[in-house]
Amino acid sequence: MARALINVPPKAKRGEIIEIKALISHPMETGYRTGPDGALVPRDIINRFLCTYNGEEIFSADLFPAVAANPFFSFTTVATESGRLAFRWVDDKGQAHLETAEIIVE
Amino acid sequence: MSTGSGSLMVRRRDVLTAGGGLLALIVARPARATPESMAAAIKAFVGESEVQKGKVTLDIPPLVENGNSVPLTVRVDSPMTPQDYVRTIAIFNEENPQPNVVNFHLSPRAGRAVVSTRIRLGDSQNIVAIAQLSDGTFWSDTAELIVTLPACVES
Numbered sequence: 001m002a003r004a005l006i007n008v009p010p011k012a013k014r015g016e017i018i019e020i021k022a023l024i025s026h027p028m029e030t031g032y033r034t035g036p037d038g039a040l041v042p043r044d045i046i047n048r049f050l051c052t053y054n055g056e057e058i059f060s061a062d063l064f065p066a067v068a069a070n071p072f073f074s075f076t077t078v079a080t081e082s083g084r085l086a087f088r089w090v091d092d093k094g095q096a097h098l099e100t101a102e103i104i105v106e
Numbered sequence: 107m108s109t110g111s112g113s114l115m116v117r118r119r120d121v122l123t124a125g126g127g128l129l130a131l132i133v134a135r136p137a138r139a140t141p142e143s144m145a146a147a148i149k150a151f152v153g154e155s156e157v158q159k160g161k162v163t164l165d166i167p168p169l170v171e172n173g174n175s176v177p178l179t180v181r182v183d184s185p186m187t188p189q190d191y192v193r194t195i196a197i198f199n200e201e202n203p204q205p206n207v208v209n210f211h212l213s214p215r216a217g218r219a220v221v222s223t224r225i226r227l228g229d230s231q232n233i234v235a236i237a238q239l240s241d242g243t244f245w246s247d248t249a250e251l252i253v254t255l256p257a258c259v260e261s
Contacts, residue, residue, distance in 0.1 A: 017217035030226075032203045058216065061223075062209040066202045068175040068224040075210070078217040 002026050006087055008101040012079035020051065020059075021074045024089050024097060030065035046071055048090040054083040079105045139205040141232075144198050147205035148236065151196050152244045157236060161245040162195075164235040168250070173227040173257040180210075182219035182237045182245070192219040194238040201231040226257040 007021040024046065031043025043065065051059045059075045071089075087099045139147075148157070165179040182192045191214040197207035210221045219237070227233075230252040237245050 030203070053215070056215070057211075058213055060211045062211075064204055064206040064208060066199060066204065066207040066226050068226050072222075072224050074222040075212075076216050076218045076220060078215055080215070 002089075002097055004087070004089070004097060004099045006085075006099050006101055008085055008103055010102070011104045011106065014079060014081075014105050016079045017076050018079050018103075019074060019076050020085070021072070022049070022051070022087050022099075023070060023072045025070050026089075026091070028063075028065065028067060028069045028071065032065065044092050046089045046091045048088075049073060050088045050090075051075070051077075052086045052088075053077060054081065055086075079103065081105050139200060139202055141200050144200050144205040144234070147198055148234065151198075151209075151236065152238075155242065155244050157244045157246045159246060161239075162235050162237045162247040164233065164247040164249045166233060166249045166251060168252065170227065170251055170253045172255050173229075173253040174255075175224045176227055176251075176253075177222065178225050178233070179220065179222040180235045180237075180247075182239075184219045184237075184239065186212075186214055186217055186219055188214045189240070191216075191240045192237050193240055195219070195221060196236050196238075197225070198234045198236070199225075199227065199231055200233075201229040202227065207233075227251070227253050229253060229256050 002025045004024040009018050012018050026046050029041055029044040033041050035041045045063060045065055047063050049061045058077045061073060063071060082103060082105045085101045085103060089097045161183045163181040170176050180195050184190060184192045192212050195210040198205050199207050207225050208223060212219060233249045235247050
């Protein structure tokens, strides 16, 4: 679907609050713009973003057309254990883009 | 002399056509959210609960040059423990075609209730952030901002 950039610290101390950043390339077509032929360009946005930490949901967002193109989110979580963070973006067509990141907690 | 006034006429006509085009653009614009539709969207989110001022800090530049990408940060004053945490943060606007901007769902595992994103703004307007805490109360902050180049005007 798209290219995604995620930023998770590779290592963290147990109990530390870490900042996570996620960016995905997507036009976020609002459905309110007209194309060169004067007709409305059909809406095509990412409407859902979800982040899980070892399978448990830690953050999610419902997106509307007012989110800028190439949606960016930054949020925090407590580093509890080593494992995997999974990021999932779902668009209007139901297509999903998945990214993962490993973290070592010591 | 005559050439001079001729070119002046052309320019005038250009200006008139451009003005007409601008008018067509304004007419062709889709329906916009209004403070009333924002109030309706907020009511759909909070239900019958009362929204109190405070706890929430909405950080957004007061003067925006480009409405296509406006950085926004929301902070909520909360210990983020399993007993007391921020459940949802919702952002609303007055002038975009839709009153909703984005909803964030948090859990006690966030550690801190700080979230950032980038949004689009169709015009100068008020932005409202409302946080729902785990005890069911709602808290809000409002920011007024001016946009010099709004999003959605170019095709």
